[in-house]
Amino acid sequence: MRVSYDELKELFNQILLQRGLYEDDAALLAKIVADNSLDGVYTHGVNRFPRLVSNIEDGVVDRKARAECLKSFGSFECWTGHFGIGPINAYRAMERACELAKENGIGLVALGWNNHWLRGSTYGLLAAESGCIGICWSNTKPNMPAWGGREPLIGNNPLIIAVPERSGAHFVFDAALSQYSYGKLEEYRLKGQELPYYGGFDDEDELTKDPAVIEKNGRMLPIGYWKGSGLSIALDLVASVLSNGASVKEVGELENERGLSQVMIAADPSLLHSRGTVDSITASVLEGITSASGIDGRHLRYPGQRLAAARKENLEQGIPVIDSVWERILALNKG
Amino acid sequence: MRVSYDELKELFNQILLQRGLYEDDAALLAKIVADNSLDGVYTHGVNRFPRLVSNIEDGVVDRKARAECLKSFGSFECWTGHFGIGPINAYRAMERACELAKENGIGLVALGWNNHWLRGSTYGLLAAESGCIGICWSNTKPNMPAWGGREPLIGNNPLIIAVPERSGAHFVFDAALSQYSYGKLEEYRLKGQELPYYGGFDDEDELTKDPAVIEKNGRMLPIGYWKGSGLSIALDLVASVLSNGASVKEVGELENERGLSQVMIAADPSLLHSRGTVDSITASVLEGITSASGIDGRHLRYPGQRLAAARKENLEQGIPVIDSVWERILALNKG
Numbered sequence: 001m002r003v004s005y006d007e008l009k010e011l012f013n014q015i016l017l018q019r020g021l022y023e024d025d026a027a028l029l030a031k032i033v034a035d036n037s038l039d040g041v042y043t044h045g046v047n048r049f050p051r052l053v054s055n056i057e058d059g060v061v062d063r064k065a066r067a068e069c070l071k072s073f074g075s076f077e078c079w080t081g082h083f084g085i086g087p088i089n090a091y092r093a094m095e096r097a098c099e100l101a102k103e104n105g106i107g108l109v110a111l112g113w114n115n116h117w118l119r120g121s122t123y124g125l126l127a128a129e130s131g132c133i134g135i136c137w138s139n140t141k142p143n144m145p146a147w148g149g150r151e152p153l154i155g156n157n158p159l160i161i162a163v164p165e166r167s168g169a170h171f172v173f174d175a176a177l178s179q180y181s182y183g184k185l186e187e188y189r190l191k192g193q194e195l196p197y198y199g200g201f202d203d204e205d206e207l208t209k210d211p212a213v214i215e216k217n218g219r220m221l222p223i224g225y226w227k228g229s230g231l232s233i234a235l236d237l238v239a240s241v242l243s244n245g246a247s248v249k250e251v252g253e254l255e256n257e258r259g260l261s262q263v264m265i266a267a268d269p270s271l272l273h274s275r276g277t278v279d280s281i282t283a284s285v286l287e288g289i290t291s292a293s294g295i296d297g298r299h300l301r302y303p304g305q306r307l308a309a310a311r312k313e314n315l316e317q318g319i320p321v322i323d324s325v326w327e328r329i330l331a332l333n334k335g
Numbered sequence: 336m337r338v339s340y341d342e343l344k345e346l347f348n349q350i351l352l353q354r355g356l357y358e359d360d361a362a363l364l365a366k367i368v369a370d371n372s373l374d375g376v377y378t379h380g381v382n383r384f385p386r387l388v389s390n391i392e393d394g395v396v397d398r399k400a401r402a403e404c405l406k407s408f409g410s411f412e413c414w415t416g417h418f419g420i421g422p423i424n425a426y427r428a429m430e431r432a433c434e435l436a437k438e439n440g441i442g443l444v445a446l447g448w449n450n451h452w453l454r455g456s457t458y459g460l461l462a463a464e465s466g467c468i469g470i471c472w473s474n475t476k477p478n479m480p481a482w483g484g485r486e487p488l489i490g491n492n493p494l495i496i497a498v499p500e501r502s503g504a505h506f507v508f509d510a511a512l513s514q515y516s517y518g519k520l521e522e523y524r525l526k527g528q529e530l531p532y533y534g535g536f537d538d539e540d541e542l543t544k545d546p547a548v549i550e551k552n553g554r555m556l557p558i559g560y561w562k563g564s565g566l567s568i569a570l571d572l573v574a575s576v577l578s579n580g581a582s583v584k585e586v587g588e589l590e591n592e593r594g595l596s597q598v599m600i601a602a603d604p605s606l607l608h609s610r611g612t613v614d615s616i617t618a619s620v621l622e623g624i625t626s627a628s629g630i631d632g633r634h635l636r637y638p639g640q641r642l643a644a645a646r647k648e649n650l651e652q653g654i655p656v657i658d659s660v661w662e663r664i665l666a667l668n669k670g
Binding site: 071072073074075076077078103104105106107108133135146147148149150151153154159161163171173175177179197205222223224225227228230231233234235236237238240241242244247248249265267268269271272273277278281282284285286288289292293294295296300301302303 | 406407408409410411412413438439440441442443468470481482483484485486488489494496498506508510512514532540558559560562563565566568569570571572573575576577579582583584600602603604606607608612613616617619620621623624627628629630631635636637638
């Protein structure tokens with residue numbers, strides 16, 4: 001079935017208000033989850049909503065806690081998330097990074113002790129919508145061996161880089177540093193398929209495409225082997241140092257993947273170059289990709305390009321929702 | 336043979352002065368190349384020096400041009416390299432980013448129209464030495480197909496992230512976004528060996544470990560397949576937008592891989608947290624890696640860890656130089 005964006009957002013809002021969120025927090029979180037669905041990223045949208053609600057009910061997420069700036073110096077601020085609602089805290093941190101960028105060209109907010117931010121693209125797109133380049137990342141619990149090791153030791157820390165595009169089809173790179181997510185491994189296993197490319201190591205230390213083996217032994221493959229392993233350590237180190245927050249290792253010592261460290265960087269190119277110049281450079285780079293032909297004869301795509309098309313379709317036709325998911329969400333509404 | 340650091344640096348300095356560099360430029364470039372050798376990175380040190388000199392003699396690099404700040408707003412500056420000496424311009428740009436970081440917490444210098452910066456770690460380590468986290472990258476000429484394509488279209492744009500470590504064994508992640516560099520492909524081909532992991536595609540669109548095939552068809556593999564491809568586009572887009580400089584595509588239209596766009600970001604964590612706090616978080620994350628055991632029974636290492644050991648050994652025992660390289664360098668000295 002399909003549900004209109006407005007109906008979905010309002011239903012989320014009602015359910016969250018019933019769970020005791022502040023009014024503005026409920027409205028913002030409802031918008032974030034509805035927007036993820038609108039973008040076609042249902043795993044981080046409508047499908048995830050019931051779990052978000054149960055995390056709030058269970059107290060894994062503190063519904064009344066709000067991110068707070070602890071210290072600031074110029075364009076650099078250190079915030080704590082107080083174990084509050086991850087996406088709300090991350091959104092406000094990136095909003096602030098963009099304000100700092102407008103004042104000083106570049107802004108950095110390091111946010112420690114937050115919860116899971118849901119979908120990193122949300123914060124990259126937020127920056128892009130305000131005309132800023134957005135760079136952000138989060139650490140995670142240990143879920144991948146470091147290069148040369150066997151036990152999960154490093155995080156697949158997602159990294160996001162977003163650049164505004166004139167028509168709103170913003171460039172947004174959003175990737176975790178494991179070749180596949182655990183969600184993808186599960187998807188392939190349930191379909192009874194092999195992974196298209198190596199996704200981890202088996203128990204004999206050989207590369208494998210068998211999703212079930214990797215789900216079981218936790219030996220996910222970092223992108224680019226030793227390179228992704230090094231990048232993962234780098235992102236964790238920078239995030240925990242800047243936020244005075246928990247490192248991947250320390251997150252692993254808490255339960256439920258709580259207390260994450262996140263970094264939000266925004267820069268506003270239009271403060272030095274005219275908006276026309278910025279837009280034309282962006283258009284030229286992106287057209288260099290989209291005008292090239294791929295192996296399959298179709299044009300290549302840039303990261304984020306499909307989101308704008310999904311938004312348009314889902315706004316016009318409604319957001320696709322699996323019937324059973326819709327029933328679960330309706331049942332959460334105690335209005 | 337082994338040559339002392341001081342002797343090597345002074346010889347470089349003399350040769351560069353003879354080629355008409357300004358005194359301070361000659362001294363800085365001699366130091367950069369000697370330091371790369373000291374770190375054990377001979378491909379970007381002593382072995383590369385003859386080519387650096389011939390690029391200066393040929394005018395590919397303008398020996399008298401110096402990087403210049405064109406525009407600034409708060410902590411964000413846009414510089415042009417005027418096609419001058421790449422490593423010198425990049426060094427001064429990162430120095431300035433660190434100054435901006437000390438003033439405002441974070442600083443960004445976007446440097447367009449520069450030449451090849453030699454080794455990215457140089458600028459990350461420069462930031463780390465001044466107590467800053469350094470993040471920098473450069474675009475390149477098109478040397479890798481985008482994901483799904485056949486022709487070289489994107490760059491293997493190196494990305495560097497450095498974090499100061501108390502004892503000087505700074506963390507420094509430094510990786511190009513291709514699984515292997517062309518230098519590595521050549522090395523394996525000359526040894527008659529296969530690559531340890533897939534490094535590109537063959538002419539039948541299949542993944543291959545044959546270095547000669549990839550050298551010939553130019554179909555290098557991005558790290559993490561589609562993920563590295565997306566990250567490469569992101570870094571190129573941000574660098575060319577912030578610097579108002581040449582994108583990968585435009586660099587490809589110039590000869591000799593000139594006019595590169597580079598980004599230098601520095602942040603000083605000690606402005607918000609005590610140096611002791613910063614040092615102890617860093618030590619804890621790095622010890623989490625170095626105390627873990629690898630598959631081979633040895634302890635794991637963090638990126639950059641080996642450099643400090645190489646520096647110590649090479650300072651004490653002299654820098655290893657291949658005899659024929661040494662003779663070529665001596666022959667450049669017309670003093």
